[in-house]
Amino acid sequence: MEFLKDFSGIFLATCRDVIPIILLITGFQLFVLRQKIPHLRRLIIGGVYVVLGLALFLAGLEKALFPLGKIMAAQLSDPAFIYGTNEIITTVDWTAYGWVYLFAAMIGFATTIAEPSLIAVAYKANEVSAGTISTWGLRITVAFGVAFGISLGTFRIVSGTPLYLYILVGYIIVIIQTIFAPKSIVALAYDSGGVTTSTVTVPLVAALGLGLAATVPGRNPALDGFGLIAFASLFPIIAVMGYAQIMDWKTKRSKNNNGDI
């Protein structure tokens, strides 16, 4: 019973999310385009699947993953676990947080693989590129980017270094990569930064960031707890462009080699 109540709440919230889209599309169809929508029945069934599927997905996340992930984030960032004593810690030793960095990387990777928006974009990219960009290839590359980004982000919280420095350096890397990367990948790479951070990743990563900022001595949750999501959106861009550059370079080299013979 309790679950049904939770689920209907989530289901209604998901419905509320789609109402503006439905209004917008019907409004345009009726008043601007004034034409019949082809395969209307199929579209409606698809829309119902999306809403129902997303609601089930979110309900499952709240039931299983989020409580567990939050407990684990709290346990791993607990000073008693990290330093092995219950005494109050005044100085931060960033090397003691090894498990936190590893957890951040692994949970970042794992949640990105399950991120529905990324799956959607990867499907589209695969379709549009006629199969040259593989769905799994893109998803795994992006996931590596997120893993590195979140891990570095937790290191930033532990070490207390300013956020903007990291973002600045990241942007400079992106700009340099943009100049050299194959032009066809650039737009997709930029997009993959935006899609990594939604339904699955944000709640878990935010819990980790706020948990760390609250327990690491000398950190202020209000100032240091934010910013992990920015890392998770920046590094996939670097990863996707980097991967495309390596592939490009490899094809060129093998072509040159063949030419020599």
Add this chain to the structure above:
Amino acid sequence: MIIKAILQKLKNSATDLLPIVLVIAFFQIVVIRQPLPQLGEVLFGTLLIVLGLSLFIEGLEMGLFPIGEAMAQALARKGSLFWLLLFAFSLGFSTTVAEPALIAVAAKAADIAGRGGLIDPSPESLKQYAFGLRMSVAFSVGLAILIGVMRILRGWPIHYLIIGGYVLVMLMTVIAPKEIIGIAYDAGGVTTSTITVPLVAALGVGLASTIRGRSPLTDGFGLIAFASLLPMIFVMGYGLLIFK
């Protein structure tokens, strides 16, 4: 036949979820060394996630992608720039303004600004601040989709726009109040919801494949990138305007 297809879809979703299960199991067993709390609930939840993800992906290909592409093609065929841009702006604005993640972030930002003495800490002024922040983010997402659509129509190279945006973000980071920076950076990430992303991706790809001379891969993507970049600039701009 149908059962086989459904099983295949469920299997795919289970594969998507496997890494999370492995990571949690590894840390519980090897590092934290404590029994998993509420194992039954967790298993039930995992089942729901697999089922939900399968349905979502099925619906994506049946509903969301075709709708986005059909709208893009119909609007491009109509040939009216005004309606196309209005559609783009409305899509971005309307899907963002009521986004729960954004409402939560805006409330939190107001709280921080109030405690930091940057704005008047009365509930009335906090509410007004959060509302203004939400509106500026929603407006910026609408504008971002609009600019992205213009780019596809005109064939502007994406990197100039994005790099220009980055430079602006960096400049604003230097002058914006430090309390707003973390929130501004995160605001870029929370604006694009799971239903909006596929729709916007289909819109871009649909447009780029309808208009002659555009490549769906090079020109069709990029809308989401604008939608994550512009909110950062607007949130910092809002911080600069409000905090005196």
